[in-house]
Each structure stands twice: as structure tokens, then as C-alpha cells.
Amino acid sequence: MAILVEKLRSFxxxxxxxxxxxxxxxxxxxxxxxxxxMLVIQSLPTLLNHNIGxxxxxxxxxxxxxxxxxxxxxxxxxxxAANVHAAKVLTPFLYFTYPIPRVALxxxxxxxxxxxxxxxxxxxxxxxxxxxxxxxxxxxxxxxxETYNTLICLGATRVQMFFTVTLPWAASGVLSAMRISLGTAxxxxxxxxxxxxxxxMGFFILDMWQRxxxxxxxxxxxxxxxxGFIIFVFIDVLEDVLLxxxx
Amino acid sequence: MFLANNMLSLEKVSMRYDTQEVLExxxxxxxxxxxxSFIGPSGCGKSTMLNILAGNIRQYTGVVSLKGGAxxxxxxxxxxxxxxxxxxxxxxxxxxxxxxxxxKRLKVADYKQKIDFAMEKLGISQLSKRYPNQLSGGQKQRVxxxxxxxxxxxxxxxxxxxxxxxxxxREETQEFFLDIWQQNKPCTLFVTHSIExxxxxxxxxxxxxxxxxxxxxxxxxxxxxxxxxxxxxFKTCSAIRxxxxxxxxxx
Ligand SMILES: Nc1ncnc2c1ncn2[C@@H]1O[C@H](COP(=O)(O)OP(=O)(O)OP(=O)(O)O)[C@@H](O)[C@H]1O
Ligand SMILES: [Mg+2]
Numbered sequence: 123m124a125i126l127v128e129k130l131r132s133f134x135x136x137x138x139x140x141x142x143x144x145x146x147x148x149x150x151x152x153x154x155x156x157x158x159x160m161l162v163i164q165s166l167p168t169l170l171n172h173n174i175g176x177x178x179x180x181x182x183x184x185x186x187x188x189x190x191x192x193x194x195x196x197x198x199x200x201x202x203a204a205n206v207h208a209a210k211v212l213t214p215f216l217y218f219t220y221p222i223p224r225v226a227l228x229x230x231x232x233x234x235x236x237x238x239x240x241x242x243x244x245x246x247x248x249x250x251x252x253x254x255x256x257x258x259x260x261x262x263x264x265x266x267x268e269t270y271n272t273l274i275c276l277g278a279t280r281v282q283m284f285f286t287v288t289l290p291w292a293a294s295g296v297l298s299a300m301r302i303s304l305g306t307a308x309x310x311x312x313x314x315x316x317x318x319x320x321x322x323m324g325f326f327i328l329d330m331w332q333r334x335x336x337x338x339x340x341x342x343x344x345x346x347x348x349x350g351f352i353i354f355v356f357i358d359v360l361e362d363v364l365l366x367x368x369x
Numbered sequence: 370m371f372l373a374n375n376m377l378s379l380e381k382v383s384m385r386y387d388t389q390e391v392l393e394x395x396x397x398x399x400x401x402x403x404x405x406s407f408i409g410p411s412g413c414g415k416s417t418m419l420n421i422l423a424g425n426i427r428q429y430t431g432v433v434s435l436k437g438g439a440x441x442x443x444x445x446x447x448x449x450x451x452x453x454x455x456x457x458x459x460x461x462x463x464x465x466x467x468x469x470x471x472x473k474r475l476k477v478a479d480y481k482q483k484i485d486f487a488m489e490k491l492g493i494s495q496l497s498k499r500y501p502n503q504l505s506g507g508q509k510q511r512v513x514x515x516x517x518x519x520x521x522x523x524x525x526x527x528x529x530x531x532x533x534x535x536x537x538x539r540e541e542t543q544e545f546f547l548d549i550w551q552q553n554k555p556c557t558l559f560v561t562h563s564i565e566x567x568x569x570x571x572x573x574x575x576x577x578x579x580x581x582x583x584x585x586x587x588x589x590x591x592x593x594x595x596x597x598x599x600x601x602x603f604k605t606c607s608a609i610r611x612x613x614x615x616x617x618x619x620x
Contacts, residue, residue, distance in 0.1 A: 275425065277447075286468070366500065
């Protein structure tokens with residue numbers, strides 16, 4: 123519980139700082155596209171008339187599924203890539219595909235998997251899994267050899283060593299990578315929601331933009347940021363529970 | 370002769386890292402009921418020798434055998450108290466202590482009494498839910514000791530197992546070790562920097578040279594388990610000190 127109070131406090135401080143910068147931008151830019159933050163905050167309750175709950179839940183669902191698959195794939199492929207034999211195939215593959223602008227594959231993905239949630243989740247996974255793979259691979263490679271010593275002495279099997287040392291070690295890498303990838307995940311989420319759907323925060327923001335309702339557009343951006351914030355806190359809590367041994 | 374129960378033997382065991390010779394022709398044998406104390410200067414290869422026996426280092430030359438054959442870590446029980454304690458940071462104290470049982474696929478419940486007894490005796494019962502990085506060096510060391518002494522062992526390797534303990538805890542822990550050891554008396558190799566400790570706990574005492582480590586003296590200890598006030602104890606310590614002064618060049 124203490125951790126949630128702590129998060130809320132830092133949320134409050136962040137809110138004040140961002141609010142101040144925003145207000146300054148409002149004064150300096152002085153155009154309709156940059157509305158007064160006070161106005162936007164006042165408009166937040168009216169979002170309820172715009173079905174915001176549904177949009178919000180759609181975005182949350184896509185983001186969580188995308189992060190879940192990224193994490194799973196990142197963990198499995200990352201651990202494999204740390205293995206000398208698998209690395210012979212995986213490393214060239216990763217290096218070759220890493221620089222491809224995977225966002226540009228959206229049309230292909232949509233054509234194959236349809237316009238629904240599947241293609242959006244695949245898109246997020248496709249992009250977010252990569253950094254996780256790299257972080258997990260590097261962290262597994264960095265496991266000090268001595269960590270296995272007690273187990274070797276006990277005659278542990280490879281499977282036992284994997285589950286006792288490699289996997290817990292890699293899991294701690296996944297969480298740090300997720301935290302770093304979260305911003306990207308939200309950006310991709312927004313991007314995918316601007317096509318082929320009429321639900322989700324991305325759609326809502328774009329819709330308000332086209333209706334030249336900048337106040338509600340910004341209200342949508344606030345909600346989308348809040349989505350990211352919730353996931354951030356979720357990762358923090360997960361880390362707190364799973365990685366208690368690090369403190 | 371080599372088929373005696375749990376007889377450990379090393380024949381001309383040598384080991385080198387890329388450029389540096391670390392161990393040179395180490396040969397000795399020991400059986401059940403023996404505790405071999407090893408004294409040697411820092412960096413002479415004592416930990417390396419234990420790690421060879423623990424299966425952690427494979428690139429050595431020479432022959433190592435236990436019970437007349439190569440050491441089979443899976444079939445046998447070999448206890449290692451590593452110099453760095455060898456605890457897994459993401460497992461609690463209790464999790465670390467039961468790890469050997471789990472690896473050997475033994476039922477933890479069958480050993481509950483032994484675990485409680487060891488933790489009680491070592492004064493770590495209150496710590497069972499903590500993680501290693503919430504422990505002091507001496508507490509970690511006692512966890513490593515508890516973990517190693519739960520199972521019945523064929524061979525026990527101890528790398529400065531009491532080094533991080535204060536004087537009182539150290540003596541209590543040595544007593545605890547002797548109590549447990551005397552139940553089965555597994556062949557034991559015991560590395561220490563303390564001459565008194567080597568004499569108090571060793572049936573035999575081996576002295577290593579500077580790096581590359583060679584055995585320069587092997588002493589059958591007449592003062593094993595004798596009181597530190599005993600004349601024999603004092604005499605043996607002095608004899609060892611003399612050898613060390615000669616072999617290590619005054620340090
Ligand atoms: N991974 C390694 N690569 C290269 N050299 C090593 C490595 N590990 C140990 N050494 C060297 O091997 C020698 C023996 O090391 P070892 O740890 O066995 O010494 P030790 O007798 O246990 O010393 P101490 O009493 O300080 O624990 C040392 O000179 C050390 O520098
Ligand atoms: Mg050492």
C-alpha cells in the first residue's frame with residue numbers, strides 16, 4: 123500500500139510540473155490548438171458523454187495484451203538468443219530485422235489479420251518485443267558463471283539450472299525493458315488506433331481533432347497518458363513483488 | 370586400497386589459466402573420518418582446488434577420483450561452502466537452505482527437523498524470510514553452512530567457512546560443525562587462513578606454497594580436537610608456523 127501512496131505523491135508532483143509547462147505553452151503559443159489546461163481539466167467530466175469508458179477499456183486491453191505478448195516473446199527469444207548454438211541463427215536474424223521500420227508493416231499486418239484488435243496487438247508486440255529480446259539476451263549473457271557453482275556441485279540437470287538461475291535472472295531483465303518500452307508501446311497503440319477502428323483513445327483523439335474540438339482532443343491525450351501511467355504503476359508493483367530480493 | 374569407502378584421491382592435479390600456472394602437481398588422498406585442513410598464501414590456488422572437486426572447473430590435468438572412480442556429482446552428495454557463500458540472491462534464506470534438497474529431488478518435509486535444528490543452532494531462525502542482500506557477511510556464511518549440512522554427504526568442501534564470524538559465533542559454529550560432522554564423518558577438505566583453526570579442526574594439515582600452489586608439507590595432526598590450552602595443540606601450531614615462515618619467506 124505504501125508504494126501506491128508513494129506513486130500517488132509522485133503523480134501529483136508530476137501533474138503540477140506538467141501543468142505549469144502546459145500553461146506556459148498555452149500563453150506562448152496563443153492559438154486554439156493549444157487550449158488552456160484549466161479548460162481541459164474542466165472538460166474531463168464531459169468525456170463521459172462521449173463514451174470514454176469504452177474507448178479507455180479498448181486501449182487498455184490492446185496495450186496490456188501487446189505488453190503481455192512482448193514480454194513472453196522477449197523472455198523466450200531473449201533467453202534462446204543468449205545460447206551459443208541458437209545465437210548462430212538468431213543473432214543475424216535479429217540484427218537484420220531490427221532496423222526495419224516495423225511500423226511500416228502495418229498495412230501488411232492489417233491485410234493478413236484484419237482491422238480488429240489482433241492486428242493492433244501484433245503491431246505493438248512486433249515493435250516492443252525487440253528491445254526486450256535484446257535486454258534479456260544481454261542480461262542472461264551477463265550471469266556470472268559462479269552463480270551456477272552450487273548447482274553444478276549438486277549435480278543439477280540443465281533443466282534445473284535453467285529454472286533455478288537463468289529464468290529468474292532473465293525475468294528481472296524483462297521488467298526493466300518493459301519500463302523502457304512503455305513509451306513506445308503507447309505511441310504505437312495511438313498509431314494503430316487511428317486506423318480501422320472506432321474505439322480506443324487513439325481514435326477518440328483523432329476524431330476530436332477532425333471535429334476541431336481541441337479541448338476534448340487534449341482531454342483525450344490526458345486520458346491516454348493516464349493509461350500509460352496506470353501501466354507504469356502496474357510494472358512498478360510487479361517489480362516490487364517479484365524483485366524484492368534486489369532491494 | 371583406493372576402494373575404501375568414499376576415498377578421495379588427487380594424483381598430479383595441475384591447473385592453469387591462460388598464462389598463469391595456478392596449481393602444480395597436487396597429490397594426496399583422504400577418506401571418511403578425515404578432515405584435511407589447507408593453509409596457503411592468498412592466491413595460491415586453494416579455492417581453485419576445491420572448485421575442481423566441486424565440478425566448477427574442468428580444464429585441469431591429472432586424476433581426481435572419489436570411491437575409486439570419477440566424481441559423479443549427480444549420484445553423490447558433495448557439499449560446497451563457497452568462499453563467496455554461493456547463495457542465490459533471489460531466494461530467501463529458507464529457499465537457499467532447501468535448494469540442495471530440491472535439486473536432489475528429496476522431500477523437504479522429511480528434513481524439516483534437521484533444517485530447524487541447524488537454523489536454530491546457527492542463530493538464523495529469525496532470518497528465514499530474508500533475502501541474502503539483507504544479511505550481514507557472517508549471517509550469509511551461516512546460511513551457507515546450514516544449507517550444506519542438511520544432507521548426508523560423501524564429500525564436504527569448505528572454503529574459509531568461518532572467516533566472516535566474530536570470535537564467539539565462530540567457536541559456536543565450529544562446535545556445531547563438529548557435532549554434525551561426527552554423525553557420518555564424511556571426508557572433508559577445509560581451507561582456512563587461521564593456523565589455530567586448521568589445527569583444531571584438521572585430522573591432517575596441508576601447507577601450500579606460493580602460487581603456483583604445491584603441497585609443501587603434510588602433517589598428521591596429533592592435536593585434532595584437543596583443547597586450545599593443550600600443550601600438544603600449542604606445539605603443533607608452532608611447528609606449522611615454523612614451516613610457513615620457511616616456505617613463504619617470512620610472511
Ligand atoms: N577466472 C580466473 N581467470 C584467471 N585467473 C584466475 C581466475 N580465478 C582465479 N585466478 C587466479 O588463480 C589464482 C588462484 O586463485 P584462488 O582463488 O584459487 O586462490 P586462493 O588460494 O583461494 O586465495 P585466497 O586465499 O585469497 O582465497 C590467483 O592467482 C588468481 O588470481
Ligand atoms: Mg580462496
